[in-house]
Amino acid sequence: MLESNIKSPGVYINEINGFGNSVVPVETAVPAFIGYTPQAMYEGKSYTNVAQKVTSFAEFQSIYCYPDPAAPADPAKQYSPQYYLIEQKSKPTNQDYMMIEGKYYAILPDPNTIYYLYNSIQLFYQNGGADAYIISVGTYGEASGNTINPGDQIVNPNVVLSELENGLALLKNEQEPTMYICPEATLLSLDENGTLMQKMLSQATEMQTAVSVFDIIGGRNPDPITYTDDIINFREKTGTQGLNYGTAYYPFVGTTIMQSQDIDYTNMFGGDVKQLDPLLNPPENPNPTAATILSNIENPPGDPLTVSQYNNSLINASKTYSQIVKHILFDANILPPSAGMAGVMTTIDSEDGVWEAPANTSIVAVSSLPIKLSESQQADLNVDAISGKSINAIRYFNGIGILVWGARTLDGNSQDWRYLSVRRTMIFLEQSCKLAANAYVFQPNVKNTWEAVKAMIGSFLNSIWKEGGLQGASASDAFSVECGLGSTMTSEDILNGFMNVTVKVAVVRPAEFIVLTFQQQMATSS
Known part of the structure; x- marks a missing residue:
């Protein structure tokens, strides 16, 4: 109270603050996921191309997943990849396959039906994830009815670079996210993936609030000899700007996210059960029970069973069908590790602090790796004399299991920003102090x-x-x-x-x- 404002006799109270302003720590583990979802609608409002914050997987489901139909119908399928069994002249190399009646069959996906975001969100929450931003840039596209060639990388034409870029740009208006993650970036071509990664690094550098967590094309099904070509391609495509705001993990991880009930005959041959008949009921080894079930699926009786009931019947009737389901389930469960790492960072930040390196720890729901890197193989990932770009390995150790065995940013040659925990700690300190200092804007500069x-x-x-x-x-x-x-x-x-x-x-x-x-x-x- 100014004395000049006191003009009449009386008693006046003047309260004085005994404590100054304080710095409120900002959140350190709030990933922003960009990609494709089953739907993006809630109570009649579209959430496509909207940066929406969610706090749990249940909240994600309420906005971005199909509603379940009324019982006794089966729950709605949120993700339905399509796979084909293609007969091969010889044993496939570097490709999932199975033998049926002495013949080799490669198990190949329809690339137009492969997406990663839905399962990645589950992987994030199983690893301790909490708050997250979801940017749905669209829903799933149409299947092509064709497969990739054995050994080829999956490129999904329904995943569009410009749509992912637009989703990334929406985050320029959001200060809270601390990680940029786009699991489906690896479904782009090499050049388009490189363009997106460079834009993510550029925006992270501009915002100074987040790091970009990358996956590597080729990490899903690496060749044990030529996998280094995938590493070289990644390092060449990431450019040279903003490397201390990026980190990468290799290889993909085999998870247990999808369960046996998530894969059935509707995920095979585009749902055409006619193509299953020669595999389950071959002339040289007939299986009339399986043939009857397939016939009932194709021509339902008056009171048909549900898909899950028919599927369970086929599993019990045919060992071959059961093996096909297992192979497809294993392939569909191979995911980019970025979302799992976001969950790991969330857990470590809450238990130990952002300054603790997110390494020497396991990833929940990860049960296998497509390649088991040795110490000497990791050396070339961790330290690269030519590009200086470090890549964090996920490795298997006998008697221990699968561990995250790297804690570096892409800027591996920098003494200041070599370690991911240092970069994230500095973001935490800088942003916390910056927001607190806003209280002194326009105060006397004395x-x-x-x-x-x-x-x-x-x-x-x-x-x-x-x-x-x-x-x-x-x-x-x-x-x-x-x-x-x-x-x-x-x-x-x-x-x-x-x-x-x-x-x-x-x-x-x-x-x-x-x-x-x-x-x-x-x-x-x-």
Whole structure:
């Protein structure tokens, strides 16, 4: 209260704040997923090309999934990839296959029906995911009725670069997301995937609020000899800008997201059960029970069974059909690891802090890998003398299982930004302090304000140091905050309305290489 405002006798109360402003830590693990969903509608409102925040998988389902029909009908299928069994002249190499009556059959998908976002969201929440943004750029496209060639990469023409770019651009209006993830980017061609990755890195650099988490084309079905070509292609396509705002994981992961009830005869041959008959009921080894079930599916009786009932009947009647379902289920469960890593980061951030490296930990619901990398093979992924772009390996260890065995950004040659935990910690500190400093915009640019800002940021950094997020024997070793005339500002800065604050922090770095030295010594006593 100003004394000039007091004009009549009386008693006046003037409250004085005893505590200054404080820094409220921002969220560190809020991924934004961009891709295709079963639908994008809720209560008559379209959510296509809308950056919508969800807090659980149930909330995701309510907006982006088909509603279940009334009982006794089967639940609605949210994702229905199509697979074909194509007879081969010889044993397929680097391709899932099975033998039926002495003949080799490659199990090949219709590329137009392959999508990753729905299952990736499940993988994210199974690994401890919480808040997330969903940008649905469209629904599933039409099947082609054709398959990829054995050994080819899946390119889905229904996944359109411009649509994914538009979804990415929507995030320019959102400050909260801290990760950009596009699982279906690997369904683009190499060149289009490279274009999208560079735009994600460019936008992350511009926003300074998020890192881009990439998957690698070829990681789904890598050749044990030529897989390095896929790594080279990835490094060439990511460009040179904004590498410290990106990280990549290799290879894809075999998951248990989809269960046996999620795959049935409607996922085979485009739903044409006629093509199943020669496989399940061959002339040289007839199976009349399976033939009857297939006939009833094709020509339903007056009171037909549900799809799941027919499917269970076929599984019981035909061992061949059961094996086909298992093979297709295994193939459909191979997913890009980016969403699972987002869940891992969410869990580690909440339990230990953003400064803890998201490595040396497992990914929930991951049961296999398409390639088991050795230590020497990972060396070329982790350190690359030519491009300097590091790729984090997911590896299998005997007696332990599958672990994330890398914690680097793409900027592997940088001493400042080599580690993902350092990059994410700095984003966390910068954005927390930036938002808190907004309270002082238009305040007098004088010593009282400078001291208040220094105290506010200093108190915040001191709490982070106590939690283990900064290194140093004392607070003065861990950070420093400077703000004042002659130290961070000149008289001209003040005249121009600038208040400069310099913050120095000693960020914790992971112990990536641990060297144990052993030496023999002589016995000193008997």
